[in-house]
Amino acid sequence: MMQWISSNETAGMLNKTFSEKTTHANENDIYTENYSFSVKLVYVLLDIMSVIPCFLSIQALQKAKKFPESAKFLVTALLCFDSSYILIASIRKFVLETFANTNLYTLSLCAGRLALLTAAIMAVERVFVFYKPYAYIRTCTRNFIRTVSVCAWLTELCIFYGLRYGYCYLRFQSKLVFEQAGLCNGIMTVYYVTFSVAVLVTFALCYWKILRIIQRKYRQSDERRLSFKSTFLVFRQFKSTTFVFTHSLFFFLFIFAYIFLLILARFNKLNVTELRLSVEGISICVCLLDPIVYVLWFKECRMGILDMFSFLGDGVRTKVAKMRLEIYDIEVFDRCKIDSEITNIEAKDGAI
Incomplete structure (x- = not known):
């Protein structure tokens, strides 16, 4: 009798082990995203098209002279994190080995979390600019902002990887946590939602405070009569409010x-493939709109991007020169034209 029970228990354990392996194999088939080559190629092309505006915006941002240094550092970091998520997601589609695919997926999620955290840091930095501008100028140097941002990013990395690998390994006591993305879906989903809500609340409070400061500033203006200065202040108020509202809405x-x-996904309304494709689609939209909201909104950055395409013709170069004159109040002369005019003047003097 005991032998029969032992045999049944052994068979049950073998069946359980086999079913677990089958489940893990099915999860691997889903998580490695083994699509057809045409589907992968389409997504790679979309990813490249969405990353190019980020790279152009970063280059224009580095050449900008009137853009604040601390804001330039944060916007550059945000665009780099956005681009990293898209590029890693593209590479992952061609990696079918489970260990590498799972860890690339985790790395892309980490880049996404860092992008959200950077947006929250930028919101706090902006509200400090509006609330205490003189204190901001004295204390918030580029090195200070960089130090605070790096510390925040390292803290987020420690929490993310501590939960994803440390907590999950202690819970399951298995090396499968490095190969199976589905093992930690429960705790990681709770973490993602909590982190996103915290960033959302921080962002909402900061930009609500900025809107209140803008309204109070222009409401208390002493300019009561219609003049050029009052009209200019109204225009600046409208532009600042529109920027904050558009940024917050997106x-x-x-x-x-x-x-x-x-x-x-938590309530099983989406499978893994649908969830990943949906998240990547939203990320592509973010990668396309972030350069518009953070960089192209400013005329100097638009001029920098136009300057990259000055090889297209004289019309583009003329537009860039006009924008440079409006921004810096400096007229840019063509060196060849100046040299030819000097030569003509010297020739006339010699003839005389």
Whole structure:
């Protein structure tokens, strides 16, 4: 009798082990995203098209002279994190080995979390600019902002990888946590939602405070009569309010979209493939719109990007020269034209 029970227990354990291996194999088949080559190629082309504006914006941003140094550092970091997520997601589609695919997926998620954290840091930095501008000038140097940002990023990396690998390994006591993305979906989904809500609340409070400061500043203006100065102040108020509203609207829409997808996946309304494709689609939109909201909104950066395409013709070069004159109040002369005019003057003097 005991032998029969022992045999049944052994058979049950073998069946359980076999079913677990089958489940893990099925998860691997899903998580490695083994699509057809044409589907992979289409997504790679979309990813490249979305990353190019980020690279152009970063280059234009580095050449900008009137853009604040601390804001330049944060915007550059944000665009780099956005681009990293897209590029890693593209590479992962061609990696079918489970260990490498899972860890590339984790790395892309980490880049996405760092991008959200950078947006929150930028919101806090902006509200400090509006609330205490003179204190901001004295204390918030480029090195200070860089130090605070790097510390925040390292803290986020420690929390993310501590949960993803440390906590999951202690919980399951298995090396499969490095190969199976599905093992830690529960705790990581809770972490993603909590992190996204915290960033959303921080962002909302900061930009609500900025809007209140803008309204109070222009409402308390002593300019009561219609004049050029009062009209200019009204225009600046409208431009600042529009920028803050547009920025906030895009951010809220994308955060809500991410949270909505995570909730659907949590309640099994989306499978893994649909979730990943949806998240990547939203990330492509973010990668396309972030350069517009953070960089191309400013005329100097638009001029820098146009200057990259000055080889297209004289019309583009003329437009760039006009924008440079409006921004810096400096007229740029053509060196060849000046040399030819000097030569003509010297020739006339010699003839006389």
